[in-house]
Every structure is written in structure tokens, then in C-alpha cells.
Amino acid sequence: MKPWVAVPFFKDANVSVRADRLALAAVLIIALCVRFYSITVPVIWYDEAYSLLLARETPARIWALTALDVHPPLYYVLLHYWLAVWGESPLAARAFSVLADIGTLLLCVKLMSLISTRRATWIAAVLLALLPISVRYSQEARMYTLLGFWLMAATVALLCWARHPEQKRFALIYVLLMTAAFYTHYFAGLCVLVHWLFWWQSRATRDGAAISAQSWLVANIAIVFLYLPWIPRFIQQLSGTGSFDWIEPVTLQGALTLVWQYTVLGEAASIPLTWQLLPCGLMLVFAGTIIISNPDKRHFSVLLVSYFFVPLVALYLIALALPLFVPRYLVFCAPALALISAAAMDIWGRRRIILASAALLLLVIMQVHGLTMVYLQTDGLNGTGARKDTSFSSLVTQLNQLAHPGDEIVIASAFWYPSFAYYNTTGIDPKFEIRSSIDGFLQLTRQGVLSLLNDPVMNVYIDGVTVLDCPGRKIWWITNTVLPNEPPRLAKVRRPLQSLQEGNVSLYSFACDRSADLN
Incomplete structure (x- = not known):
């Protein structure tokens, strides 16, 4: 050889x-x-x-x-x-x-x-x-x-x-x-x-x-x-x-x-x-x-x-x-x-x-x-x-400066969770606006990125059914749509206190109760 x-x-x-x-x-x-x-x-x-x-x-x-x-x-x-x-x-x-x-x-x-x-x-x-x-x-x-x-x-x-x-x-x-x-x-x-x-x-x-x-x-x-x-x-x-x-x-x-x-x-x-x-x-x-x-x-x-x-x-x-x-x-x-x-x-x-x-x-x-x-x-x-799209990260960066302990954060899509969790420094765990059944949401949490959630049931918000209360002053709502005529049931007031927009992503804040709104 x-x-x-x-x-x-x-x-x-x-x-x-x-x-x-x-x-x-x-x-x-x-x-x-x-x-x-x-x-x-x-x-x-x-x-x-x-x-x-x-x-x-x-x-x-x-x-x-x-x-x-x-x-x-x-x-x-x-x-x-x-x-x-x-x-x-x-x-x-x-x-x-x-x-x-x-x-x-x-x-x-x-x-x-x-x-x-x-x-x-x-x-x-x-x-x-x-x-x-x-x-x-x-x-x-x-x-x-x-x-x-x-x-x-x-x-x-x-x-x-x-x-x-x-x-x-x-x-x-x-x-x-x-x-x-x-x-x-x-x-x-x-x-x-x-x-x-x-x-x-x-x-x-x-x-x-x-x-x-x-x-x-x-x-x-x-x-x-x-x-x-x-x-x-x-x-x-x-x-x-x-x-x-x-x-x-x-x-x-x-x-x-x-x-x-x-x-x-x-x-x-x-x-x-x-x-x-x-x-x-x-x-x-x-x-x-x-x-x-x-x-x-x-x-x-x-x-x-x-x-x-x-x-x-x-x-x-x-x-x-x-x-x-x-x-x-x-x-x-x-x-x-x-x-x-x-x-x-x-x-x-x-x-x-x-x-x-x-x-x-x-x-x-x-x-x-x-x-x-x-x-x-x-x-x-x-x-x-x-x-290339910096809108979501920019919006979460602004939210980090505006949110306070005790506030609640609701994001419109559960699939935003990984990016939100990476950029989020507020220490507040988000809730999700779910338009499907809770069973459908729990099915999603059995695999992929949503499996990282420690308690999926506590991180659910069913749109139009649940009224979200919080010990803080505000509820922050991140969505990819403009504010509808009828706001979500997550807020007890109809007028947002504050709104920000980056690209196609919007951030709205609502008072947890009317006293917070008046202040």
C-alpha cells in the first residue's frame, strides 16, 4: 500500500x-x-x-x-x-x-x-x-x-x-x-x-x-x-x-x-x-x-x-x-x-x-x-x-422606566414572552391576553418557550371575562393594535392614562382603580 x-x-x-x-x-x-x-x-x-x-x-x-x-x-x-x-x-x-x-x-x-x-x-x-x-x-x-x-x-x-x-x-x-x-x-x-x-x-x-x-x-x-x-x-x-x-x-x-x-x-x-x-x-x-x-x-x-x-x-x-x-x-x-x-x-x-x-x-x-x-x-x-425590528425592545425599555412594583403587565400575545422576559427589568411577571380557551393556552405551555412559565394558570388573562385587580397604581397593556372603542376588561376605567407606540407595537396604561386615575 x-x-x-x-x-x-x-x-x-x-x-x-x-x-x-x-x-x-x-x-x-x-x-x-x-x-x-x-x-x-x-x-x-x-x-x-x-x-x-x-x-x-x-x-x-x-x-x-x-x-x-x-x-x-x-x-x-x-x-x-x-x-x-x-x-x-x-x-x-x-x-x-x-x-x-x-x-x-x-x-x-x-x-x-x-x-x-x-x-x-x-x-x-x-x-x-x-x-x-x-x-x-x-x-x-x-x-x-x-x-x-x-x-x-x-x-x-x-x-x-x-x-x-x-x-x-x-x-x-x-x-x-x-x-x-x-x-x-x-x-x-x-x-x-x-x-x-x-x-x-x-x-x-x-x-x-x-x-x-x-x-x-x-x-x-x-x-x-x-x-x-x-x-x-x-x-x-x-x-x-x-x-x-x-x-x-x-x-x-x-x-x-x-x-x-x-x-x-x-x-x-x-x-x-x-x-x-x-x-x-x-x-x-x-x-x-x-x-x-x-x-x-x-x-x-x-x-x-x-x-x-x-x-x-x-x-x-x-x-x-x-x-x-x-x-x-x-x-x-x-x-x-x-x-x-x-x-x-x-x-x-x-x-x-x-x-x-x-x-x-x-x-x-x-x-x-x-x-x-x-x-x-x-x-x-x-x-x-x-x-431588525427594534420596536418591541424599545417599548419594553421604556416600560422598565415607567413601571413600579405592584403594577401589572399584560401582553397581547403569549409568543412575545421570550423577548419580553429578556428585556424586562421591572421584576414584574407578565400576564397574557388569551382570546382562546384556557385549555388551548395550557396546551401551548406544555412545549416550547411557554414551558418555561413557572405557573401557567397564574399567568393567564382571558379577554372579556376577567377583571384584573392589582395592588399597585397601574396596569400596563402591550398590544399590536390601536386602542379599541371598548377597552379590554383588564381595566375598570375606559380612558388610558398613558400611551406609547413603537412601530406596530403600542403600550397603554390603565389605573387599577378610579382613585388612581384621579390622582
């Missing part, structure tokens, strides 16, 4: 180790700057607020409460300890995602150093530093960049294991990392397909040491065994899964334009379809280039290509039956776009340096455009509109 030949990291006959380290430092500075720039501008929206509220709980409570949601618990547990040290500000909460993404960048550099040339490694590093979709989700307090970190680390461990199959420590590291990935997000399963494909191909190559079938099966069984404690909770989530109506049905166009969504971004309605499909076409050319040009190391090329395209195709096929095609669920495979591009441009550069340079310039221009869309909050991704 021909021995594995890999380009060593930071070892080149013509360039000093010091120069490589300076290059890496420069890449990290660029990556940190673009990720921390404007990181506090978007407001904390529904999903992020849920992350932060859940992270306030103890790890045991997080384990139990996450079972009522749709994700595993590891991200929230780690975020719990992170916030305990750094606080709950938007900068602190989102910095955890930045840290995970920077770790992914370093792992990608290591991956490229194992399977490609030094030039390809540094091209990939620059493209990864500027990758718009990575920047976008680095600035969100959710688990997507952490999932990317675990899976890329597991991929690097798998390569090292394939290189030295006799060293069991790589197998152990791989098992632990993949277990962590599954405890972070269920879509880690899509990357398992990539790893199985690489393992199968590496056994058939002449230069790749083979991981025995027995060792490979034992490792995968170990992952399942370590995941067994969560299986009952997973089954509980499946039985309680609600509607997927918020997810649009998948289309072939949606799948083909995913590369554009990850690199160029922007509101799809304003971009001609031809331009949206161009990045995917370019990426397919890159993929074909690296697969055809490296027949002796094709399993490495296939690993890079499959890391992006296998999860994409698999999720597209699944989504034909069950609507699950959400771009952020595939963010973990986005770094492969930079790796595929760098490997292809390195091959082009050996004979067609002008073509390679032009392609690199085009990619950088595309990424700079994508970064601009991220900073302007016009990237067109799910949740960006809510992150």
Missing part, C-alpha cells in the same frame, strides 16, 4: 514557520473583526431570547425543559456556564457563537493542511474568514456554529484516525465529538452520511490507511450507546412535535440557490434567478475540478465535496416528505464551500494563474457583498426581519 502523503502544517521548505504563524494571526484578526463588527446591532429575537431564558435554568432543568422543545440540550448547558461568567448582554451571548465559529475556522485550516497544499490552505483560510453565512450565525445566540465546530473537529479526528488506525485515541476523540454533535443538534446525522462515505472510499484507496470495519462499527455503536440517555426525550419530542407550517415546502430552486444564500445573500425577490444559480454552478465546476484532478487522492476530494453536497441532497429528499429544509440547519456544512473553492483554485493556479486569480477575486467580491447584507440586516434569511 502506498503511504499516505500529506502536506505538513506550518512546515514548508521555502517559508518559515514564523511567516505561517503571522499569516494565521492575520486571518484570525480579520475573522474576529468581521464577526464582532455590529454584533450588538440586531435585537435579541424570539429564538435567541429562548436560548438565554433556558440557559438561566440549572443544567438539570435544562435537560428536562429542552425535552419539551425540538432540540437537544448541550448548547443550552454550555451557554448556561458561559453566561454565568460573562453575563447576558447581546455581546456576551453572541460571543459564544463567535468563539465556536473561530474554532471551526482553525479546524478547517488543519483539515486542508492534511489533504492539500499550503497555498490551498491559506486561500481557504481567507475565504473562511469572510464567509458571510458563518458571520451571520456567529452573531446569533443559537447552536448552529457550535454544531459546525463539533462536526468539523470530528472530521479532522476521522482523518487522523484513518492515517493512524492503530492509534485508538483518535477513535475515542471521534466518538466523543460526534456524540457532542448529536447532543447539540439532530442534523448531525447528515454529517454521518459524509463520514460513512469517506470511510468506505478510504478502504478502497491505495494510499489511505484503512480503518477496519470492526473498529468503525464499534465506534458508531459507541456513539449510539452514549446517546441512549437522550433517546426517551427524543421520542417525547417526536410525539409532541407541532406543526411545520412555518417552514415553506422545499423546491428544487430553493436547494440550488443555497450556495447563493450562503455566499452572496440578499432578498431573493430582488435578485434574478440566473444570478442566484450562478454560485451553485461555479461550485459544481470547482467540485468537478478537484475530483477529476486528484485520482490518487480522490477520497479526500470526495470528502470535501460530500461535506456540503451530501447533507444538501439528503435534506432536500427528506423535505419532499417532511418540511425541514431550513437554510440555517445546514450552516455546519457551509465551510466546505471555502475548502472546495480553495482546492480548485490551487489546481487552476498551477497552469492558469490568471483564471485562478480572477476566480478568487470574484469569490471575495461575492463575500464582501454578503457581509454587507449581514450588516445591513437585509440578508433575507429567516429571523432577520425580527432581529
